[in-house]
Amino acid sequence: MKIINPATEELIREVEEDTEASVREKFDLLKKGRPAWSALAVEQRIACIGRFYDLLASEKEDLAHTLTRESGKPLAQSYNELDGARARIRYFLDHSARYLAEEWTVTEGATREKIVYEPLGIIANISAWNYPYLVGVNVFIPALIGGNAVFYKPSEYATLTGMHICRMLHASGVPEDCFQLVAGRGIVGEWLLDLPLDGYFFTGSYRTGRHIAEKVAPKLVPCGLELGGKDPLYVMEDVEDIGKTAAAALEGVVYNNGQSCCAVERIYVHEKIFDRFVGEYLGHMKKMKVGDPFDPATGIGPLSREVQLEFLSQQIADAVGKGAKLLYGGNRLERKGFFMEPAVLVNVDHRMRLMKEESFGPVVGIQKVSGDDEAAALMADTEYGLTAAIYSSSYERAEAIMRTLDTGTVYWNCCDRVSATLPWSGRRHSGLGATLSYQGIRVFVRPKAYHIRG
Numbered sequence: 053m054k055i056i057n058p059a060t061e062e063l064i065r066e067v068e069e070d071t072e073a074s075v076r077e078k079f080d081l082l083k084k085g086r087p088a089w090s091a092l093a094v095e096q097r098i099a100c101i102g103r104f105y106d107l108l109a110s111e112k113e114d115l116a117h118t119l120t121r122e123s124g125k126p127l128a129q130s131y132n133e134l135d136g137a138r139a140r141i142r143y144f145l146d147h148s149a150r151y152l153a154e155e156w157t158v159t160e161g162a163t164r165e166k167i168v169y170e171p172l173g174i175i176a177n178i179s180a181w182n183y184p185y186l187v188g189v190n191v192f193i194p195a196l197i198g199g200n201a202v203f204y205k206p207s208e209y210a211t212l213t214g215m216h217i218c219r220m221l222h223a224s225g226v227p228e229d230c231f232q233l234v235a236g237r238g239i240v241g242e243w244l245l246d247l248p249l250d251g252y253f254f255t256g257s258y259r260t261g262r263h264i265a266e267k268v269a270p271k272l273v274p275c276g277l278e279l280g281g282k283d284p285l286y287v288m289e290d291v292e293d294i295g296k297t298a299a300a301a302l303e304g305v306v307y308n309n310g311q312s313c314c315a316v317e318r319i320y321v322h323e324k325i326f327d328r329f330v331g332e333y334l335g336h337m338k339k340m341k342v343g344d345p346f347d348p349a350t351g352i353g354p355l356s357r358e359v360q361l362e363f364l365s366q367q368i369a370d371a372v373g374k375g376a377k378l379l380y381g382g383n384r385l386e387r388k389g390f391f392m393e394p395a396v397l398v399n400v401d402h403r404m405r406l407m408k409e410e411s412f413g414p415v416v417g418i419q420k421v422s423g424d425d426e427a428a429a430l431m432a433d434t435e436y437g438l439t440a441a442i443y444s445s446s447y448e449r450a451e452a453i454m455r456t457l458d459t460g461t462v463y464w465n466c467c468d469r470v471s472a473t474l475p476w477s478g479r480r481h482s483g484l485g486a487t488l489s490y491q492g493i494r495v496f497v498r499p500k501a502y503h504i505r506g
Contacts, residue, residue, distance in 0.1 A: 055212060055235060058124035058354040059345055059389045069236035075243045078232040082201040085229025089169050094149050097197050098314035104225035105141045108134055108185075115216055118416035122212050123181060124390070125308055126345045137185035141193055144493065145473035147196045149334065150491045151434040154323065164504040167496040173198035173250030173273060176266070177209050178241050180255040180278075181207035181356055182311040182412075185279065186353075187255040188217060190476065190487040191407075192231070195253075196221075200494040201230045205242060208237045209257075209356050235496045245326050247275065251496070255313075256280075258410075258481040260438075265484065276485035276495060279478055280316050280410045281438030284431040285467055286453070287329055288424070289322035297443045304441070304468040306340065306394050310414035311360075313482075314439045314461070314468050318407050319418045324439035326420045330398060333418065334380055335395055352414055354390040356409050362390055364413045371397055371404040382415065402433055410436070428437070428453045437479030441467035459488070 053065040065374070070078075098266040108115065116130035125133075151169075160166040185208060192202045206214025234240050238260075245252070245267045251274040254264050261277040266276055279501060285304065291297045304316035305431045321329045340375035345353035360382055368382045380394035392413065400407055400417035407417050421427045430439055431453070442450040454462040458479035463469070470476055470488070477486035487490060 053208060053211070054376065055122055057121050057389075058356050058358070059121075059390050059391075060313050061390075064212065067215075067235050070234040070240050070243075072243050075234055075240065075247070077299055078231065078234060079174070079203065081229045082203060086171075086174055086201035087197075089201060089227060089230040090452065091316050092199070093276050095198075097144055098148060098198065100225035101141065101193055102145055102199055104221055104226070105138055107220045107224060108141075111216075111220070115213070117215060119184070119214050120345050120353075122210060123184075124345055126350050126353050126378050127309075128348065129308060130305050133183060133185050138187050139147060139191045140186070140488065141474040143488075144189075144193050144197060145216060147490065148194065148493050151490045152497060162505055164502075166502045166504070168500045168502060169198070169494065169501055171497055174201045174203060175245045175251035175253060175274075176203045176205070176247075177254070177260075177495055178205045178244065178254040178256070179207060179210070181209035182215045182308060182313075183364065184210035185217070186470070188214075189398075190278070190492065191253045191255075191276075192217075192221075192360040194487075194493045196226060196231065198248075198493070200496055201232075203232055203234065203247075203249065205234045205236075205241055205244060210233050215227050215323055229465050233284075243477050249262045251275070252466075253487075254278070261483065272395045274485070274495070276298055276487065277478075277483040278476070278487065279313070279438075279481060280412070280485040281313050281315075281478065281482050282410055282434045282436045283314055283441070283467075284434075285316045285319050285441040285443070286421075286427040286431060287319070287321045287322040287325070288442065288449065290445045290449075291325070291443050292445050294325055294328050295332045295336075298329055299336045300443070300467065301399060302333055302340075306414040307338075309355055310394075311374065312424050312468065313469070313478075315412075316441065317416065318432055319416055320421045322427075323419060323422055326418075330379070330396075330418055331422070333396060337396060338378065340394065340449075341391060346377050352394060355392060355413060356390070358390045360413055361390055364392060364395075364411060364415050367406045367409070367411060368395060368397065368415065370474050371400055371406040374401075376400045376404060376417065383391050391405060402430065408434070424449065425454060428456055431457060435481040438482035439467070439505075 381393035
């Protein structure tokens with residue numbers, strides 16, 4: 053399997069893909085190793101993860117450069133991702149013992165009662181390429197702390213980063229027979245689906261997530277899906293600083309080259325400030341540099357996959373063909389690499405693919421609305437349900453809309469952020485289940501009820 057640098061189109065290295073036989077061998081290894089890992093005290097497992105937490109800091113330079121080379125994200129954002137991963141791990145280190153401890157619910161009388169939390173067993177973590185550390189630690193860290201063995205498949209577009217993760221976990225004291233990496237394309241993931249695993253946790257597209265859910269449904273094991281979004285942002289006319297709001301919206305659109313499930317993908321602006329907002333947005337966007345992700349001045353690097361360039365171009369062409377106006381950008385840069393100018397379109401509506409299907413790139417449509425009722429209806433007009441953001445000086449007014457939105461996360465005067473203390477969940481085509489917070493700790497264990505008499 054060839055690992056290509058999306059900024060230069062040069063070969064970084066070749067990696068041997070797993071075979072069906074090697075996947076089976078690794079599964080047998082995990083079956084043998086998991087009981088001993090589960091038998092350790094939770095504090096011992098937490099200590100191993102603590103050493104992994106330290107390695108992410110001590111090897112930060114090399115890890116960030118690897119991530120930028122194979123994903124194309126600007127180097128500063130690779131550093132940010134590592135810092136963000138450590139912040140999430142810190143939450144798990146500090147809180148897992150509390151939420152995994154046995155709970156006495158009745159301590160007096162003839163029958164005492166308690167809840168004990170037991171690991172699921174061997175789980176598959178089929179991970180994503182856009183934030184390999186962040187979406188990975190959501191799963192494999194609490195899964196390991198909970199006493200599970202992990203079959204980890206990084207995306208083929210983040211394989212080198214996945215290999216770093218595997219190496220560092222083993223160096224931190226996680227046994228090789230409790231964490232195994234499989235490398236390869238989609239067929240390798242299919243082989244994982246065929247195994248009698250005890251849980252499946254996937255981050256990626258709705259189409260693949262649905263396939264996984266349908267394939268493993270007869271097993272009646274947990275299936276967690278962190279899928280895509282078509283995340284809306286609404287700007288009310290009462291915002292205190294239109295320029296600052298436009299800059300925040302732009303960052304929500306283009307951060308990580310727009311390749312984020314919670315990126316802002318459609319913007320609705322009250323008609324009273326529409327022209328001013330669009331002008332501010334354009335002004336900020338034209339100042340952003342697209343180019344070498346190792347250049348500190350770069351704000352937008354290459355897309356991670358070349359196929360995405362054509363997909364985004366088709367979305368733009370469809371919108372323009374239906375009456376949208378392309379104000380800026382949307383062209384592939386005439387240089388090596390998978391670079392695309394950020395694009396902004398107006399005169400958009402929901403007949404257009406750009407406003408309905410996930411883009412996953414630095415492209416956005418901005419639609420004028422007459423007021424809160426129209427904005428709320430348009431924000432809700434989607435098959436996805438991941439995040440939604442509202443900018444306004446009035447929390448009460450924003451909350452009135454946020455309460456109606458069928459999304460796992462809502463934002464007031466911020467966007468495109470995740471916190472370890474809050475559950476990360478999607479609804480409808482955005483996923484099943486939740487990670488992070490105490491709920492993301494307990495998703496990897498099963499409760500057992502004890503009735504104790506005598």
